Amino acid sequence: MEPVNIGIIGLGTVGAGTVNLLERNSHEITRRAGREIKVKGAAVRDSTRPRACETGGLELGTDPFVLTDDPEIEVIVELMGGDTLARDIVIRALKNGKHVVTANKALVALHGNELFEMAREKGLVVAFEAAVAGGVSIIKVLREGLAGNCIEQVVGIVNGTTNFILSGMSRNGLSFDSMLEEAKRLGYAEADPSFDIDGVDAAHKLTILSSIAFGIPLDYKNVYVEGIRSITSEDIGYAEDFGFRIKHLGIAKRVDSRIELRVHPCLLPAENVLANVDGVMNAVLVVGDATGPTIHYGAGAGAEPTASSVVADIVDVVRALTTDPENRVPHLAFQPQSLSSMRGGPMEEVETAYYLRLLAFDQPGVLADVARILGQQGISIESIRQRGTSTGDAPVPIVMITHNTQESRIENSIPEIEALPSIAQKVVKIRLENMKDHPE
Amino acid sequence: MEPVNIGIIGLGTVGAGTVNLLERNSHEITRRAGREIKVKGAAVRDSTRPRACETGGLELGTDPFVLTDDPEIEVIVELMGGDTLARDIVIRALKNGKHVVTANKALVALHGNELFEMAREKGLVVAFEAAVAGGVSIIKVLREGLAGNCIEQVVGIVNGTTNFILSGMSRNGLSFDSMLEEAKRLGYAEADPSFDIDGVDAAHKLTILSSIAFGIPLDYKNVYVEGIRSITSEDIGYAEDFGFRIKHLGIAKRVDSRIELRVHPCLLPAENVLANVDGVMNAVLVVGDATGPTIHYGAGAGAEPTASSVVADIVDVVRALTTDPENRVPHLAFQPQSLSSMRGGPMEEVETAYYLRLLAFDQPGVLADVARILGQQGISIESIRQRGTSTGDAPVPIVMITHNTQESRIENSIPEIEALPSIAQKVVKIRLENMKDHPE
Numbered sequence: 001m002e003p004v005n006i007g008i009i010g011l012g013t014v015g016a017g018t019v020n021l022l023e024r025n026s027h028e029i030t031r032r033a034g035r036e037i038k039v040k041g042a043a044v045r046d047s048t049r050p051r052a053c054e055t056g057g058l059e060l061g062t063d064p065f066v067l068t069d070d071p072e073i074e075v076i077v078e079l080m081g082g083d084t085l086a087r088d089i090v091i092r093a094l095k096n097g098k099h100v101v102t103a104n105k106a107l108v109a110l111h112g113n114e115l116f117e118m119a120r121e122k123g124l125v126v127a128f129e130a131a132v133a134g135g136v137s138i139i140k141v142l143r144e145g146l147a148g149n150c151i152e153q154v155v156g157i158v159n160g161t162t163n164f165i166l167s168g169m170s171r172n173g174l175s176f177d178s179m180l181e182e183a184k185r186l187g188y189a190e191a192d193p194s195f196d197i198d199g200v201d202a203a204h205k206l207t208i209l210s211s212i213a214f215g216i217p218l219d220y221k222n223v224y225v226e227g228i229r230s231i232t233s234e235d236i237g238y239a240e241d242f243g244f245r246i247k248h249l250g251i252a253k254r255v256d257s258r259i260e261l262r263v264h265p266c267l268l269p270a271e272n273v274l275a276n277v278d279g280v281m282n283a284v285l286v287v288g289d290a291t292g293p294t295i296h297y298g299a300g301a302g303a304e305p306t307a308s309s310v311v312a313d314i315v316d317v318v319r320a321l322t323t324d325p326e327n328r329v330p331h332l333a334f335q336p337q338s339l340s341s342m343r344g345g346p347m348e349e350v351e352t353a354y355y356l357r358l359l360a361f362d363q364p365g366v367l368a369d370v371a372r373i374l375g376q377q378g379i380s381i382e383s384i385r386q387r388g389t390s391t392g393d394a395p396v397p398i399v400m401i402t403h404n405t406q407e408s409r410i411e412n413s414i415p416e417i418e419a420l421p422s423i424a425q426k427v428v429k430i431r432l433e434n435m436k437d438h439p440e
Numbered sequence: 441m442e443p444v445n446i447g448i449i450g451l452g453t454v455g456a457g458t459v460n461l462l463e464r465n466s467h468e469i470t471r472r473a474g475r476e477i478k479v480k481g482a483a484v485r486d487s488t489r490p491r492a493c494e495t496g497g498l499e500l501g502t503d504p505f506v507l508t509d510d511p512e513i514e515v516i517v518e519l520m521g522g523d524t525l526a527r528d529i530v531i532r533a534l535k536n537g538k539h540v541v542t543a544n545k546a547l548v549a550l551h552g553n554e555l556f557e558m559a560r561e562k563g564l565v566v567a568f569e570a571a572v573a574g575g576v577s578i579i580k581v582l583r584e585g586l587a588g589n590c591i592e593q594v595v596g597i598v599n600g601t602t603n604f605i606l607s608g609m610s611r612n613g614l615s616f617d618s619m620l621e622e623a624k625r626l627g628y629a630e631a632d633p634s635f636d637i638d639g640v641d642a643a644h645k646l647t648i649l650s651s652i653a654f655g656i657p658l659d660y661k662n663v664y665v666e667g668i669r670s671i672t673s674e675d676i677g678y679a680e681d682f683g684f685r686i687k688h689l690g691i692a693k694r695v696d697s698r699i700e701l702r703v704h705p706c707l708l709p710a711e712n713v714l715a716n717v718d719g720v721m722n723a724v725l726v727v728g729d730a731t732g733p734t735i736h737y738g739a740g741a742g743a744e745p746t747a748s749s750v751v752a753d754i755v756d757v758v759r760a761l762t763t764d765p766e767n768r769v770p771h772l773a774f775q776p777q778s779l780s781s782m783r784g785g786p787m788e789e790v791e792t793a794y795y796l797r798l799l800a801f802d803q804p805g806v807l808a809d810v811a812r813i814l815g816q817q818g819i820s821i822e823s824i825r826q827r828g829t830s831t832g833d834a835p836v837p838i839v840m841i842t843h844n845t846q847e848s849r850i851e852n853s854i855p856e857i858e859a860l861p862s863i864a865q866k867v868v869k870i871r872l873e874n875m876k877d878h879p880e
Binding site for chain 2: 017021022024025028029031032033112116117119120125126129134135136137140141142143144145146147148149150153155211212213214215216217218219222224230231232234235238239241242244246249251255257258259260261262264265266267268269272273274285287288289290291292293294295296297298299304305307308309310311312314315316320328329330331332333334336338339340341342343344345347350351352353355357383385387397399401428430431432433434435436437438
């Protein structure tokens with residue numbers, strides 16, 4: 001089948017990330033979408049500026065309307081931001097019968113009602129997963145996954161800049177101003193940071209989330225907005241004394257027959273999951289009447305997390321273009337003819353760290369014996385503790401954590417350890433997993 | 441438009457929950473799906489047993505094939521469990537051209553390859569979001585939301601029974617046996633709990649997740665499975681001394697060109713998000729090469745959380761039956777003609793608790809004055825702390841947390857407080873949100 005041609009408007013952070021991701025994962029993406037996705041062209045403001053992606057294979061120009069008017073392009077991916085030229089581009093793309101994928105929250109919050117109406121009339125999609133909370137699939141979850149619920153509340157940390165600043169003030173006792181400088185230095189805040197720290201960006205996102213959660217038209221003007229400029233490290237410290245953390249939240253809440261929409265700094269009980277979402281991470285808590293609370297957590301910004309949602313939207317469009325509607329999404333995610341035969345190896349070859357508990361008579365040399373056996377298998381010990389002290393002849397537990405090693409090496413060591421005369425019972429072995437739950 | 445008729449096989453916990461949810465939220469669900477969803481009939485083993493849902497409006501019988509053969513029924517919802525009769529029912533439904541929604545992880549893990557092949561040939565859907573992690577939309581997230589990623593790891597707490605037992609052993613120092621009894625008493629464990637505590641249920645779920653994440657056929661036999669019977673509270677305590685918690689995990693990991701699949705108890709660093717998922721809650725961590733780690737958390741079992749995913753799947757099917765494929769999912773989740781006009785009220789009517797910080801000269805009666813002003817507005821104080829002590833004439837901060845009250849009452853109080861002669865500067869006000877992040 002012919003590739004689907006797409007045109008990308010804007011090759012900044014997210015645009016370049018999208019080109020890189022489509023290139024690097026083209027095999028996995030084609031296996032899922034059922035068709036190759038090809039970046040035919042891209043439009044940028046300044047074609048001489050260096051880009052964070054390869055641009056050799058694509059038509060690079062400065063006129064976005066060359067792409068919206070190209071009959072070979074089926075999907076326009078708008079990643080330039082702003083809500084004036086971007087709006088014109090999306091309207092032109094829809095008029096020309098092209099699907100649109102966008103990461104532009106301002107555009108969706110301010111002009112979504114109009115754009116979606118145009119798209120529906122033409123039988124086209126405007127997809128915008130990347131507009132809220134980067135790589136967290138919160139639009140899809142709210143729109144489809146929670147479709148059986150009457151949604152009661154949506155509460156989100158949806159702006160990485162403000163969360164980075166507040167987390168740093170809380171952790172290091174630094175002032176708002178010095179954390180803002182730090183955020184600028186690391187590229188987490190713009191030169192003019194007011195969109196983020198005054199809450200406008202979060203309010204755009206809350207507008208989108210609330211519309212999808214409650215079935216109300218997009219209505220940005222209806223959101224109460226307060227930023228974080230007034231938060232002092234003094235207040236953060238006092239709040240902590242009371243058992244609270246201060247977060248900048250977007251809150252949409254059903255109260256009787258009304259929907260409260262507000263963005264403002266807020267105290268949260270320290271043990272609440274959202275209170276523990278730090279740095280530039282995002283998280284959205286949704287309370288449905290059937291599910292109760294569910295939480296959706298991940299990187300909220302950055303080139304590749306946002307590009308991940310852009311590509312997911314492109315795959316959604318391509319799946320709908322390519323297959324019968326019932327089988328739009330393959331049952332097992334990948335196209336049936338593209339399943340691979342990768343298998344796991346035997347358990348003996350798996351590598352993890354291990355917790356080992358021995359019961360040993362407190363004889364001289366027992367630790368040396370155990371360490372020698374483990375060492376012969378190439379297993380190194382990270383920490384070891386002897387519990388309690390032997391009273392008379394009673395054996396005492398010895399507990400240790402190893403570094404990563406192969407299951408087979410542990411399996412070879414255990415019978416040798418158990419055969420030592422100083423060891424009083426079978427060795428207890430539990431595996432230890434060190435997987436990351438936040439980016440390095 | 442005519443309602444879509446569905447037939448439900450099994451009215452146990454999840455079946456009754458599904459009937460209740462479709463009834464209670466019929467307005468919201470129809471607004472989203474674009475068509476009413478009607479339970480035409482249900483089949484149960486024993487039609488005399490009392491049910492946890494209203495059965496007056498539906499045809500209740502004991503023969504499931506009456507439903508699979510009913511030409512008016514378009515979707516069969518299989519909620520009986522097991523993998524023999526359930527398989528026959530699903531096959532008969534597909535042969536008769538009906539879409540299938542199931543919550544049956546054993547059926548999908550053991551017979552999914554065959555059933556999906558049949559469905560594809562007939563242009564039908566077999567949907568199974570409810571088979572893994574209850575109300576957490578993890579199937580949709582992996583299959584669609586993360587479609588741009590090369591998935592590196594999927595690590596999940598996907599069995600509520602084992603997590604409830606291990607959490608209780610850890611929190612209360614109780615033995616495995618007494619926590620198992622407690623789980624049975626609360627309905628979290630079956631009379632014969634071996635499917636859960638020996639890891640079979642988690643292995644079924646990991647089979648499904650790994651297939652979708654990595655694009656490999658369902659292959660249950662390939663999963664290494666170990667349960668939690670051997671875990672002692674002694675080991676849990678020792679692990680905690682080292683800074684770890686013990687969780688029962690399903691792990692699918694890409695290692696070179698292989699996929700490790702294993703279910704076993706495991707130590708996790710105590711600060712890891714998964715280490716803090718307690719009780720019957722489920723959570724799945726996915727590491728994609730673009731997104732980095734994302735976490736998907738919610739109730740993993742229970743009538744309504746599971747029914748939530750059953751209904752989401754039914755809505756998915758109905759949307760595909762009803763609209764053109766491009767507009768299968770409405771842009772704003774609800775059908776455009778069904779958006780409601782609910783609005784938020786003015787900010788003054790919003791109710792939250794408040795953190796207030798005053799700077800006061802340490803004069804007798806200042807606290808009494810502030811308390812009187814707040815009391816006149818009907819605001820009650822939850823806690824109050826005076827920071828430091830006044831040295832000479834310098835004012836000292838007074839920090840307090842109020843109970844829930846209306847913004848207007850706080851706004852009325854603040855100028856009065858600021859007008860007190862003992863108050864040295866403007867009052868700092870930050871709102872406080874007490875939303876739940878776990879079920880009561």
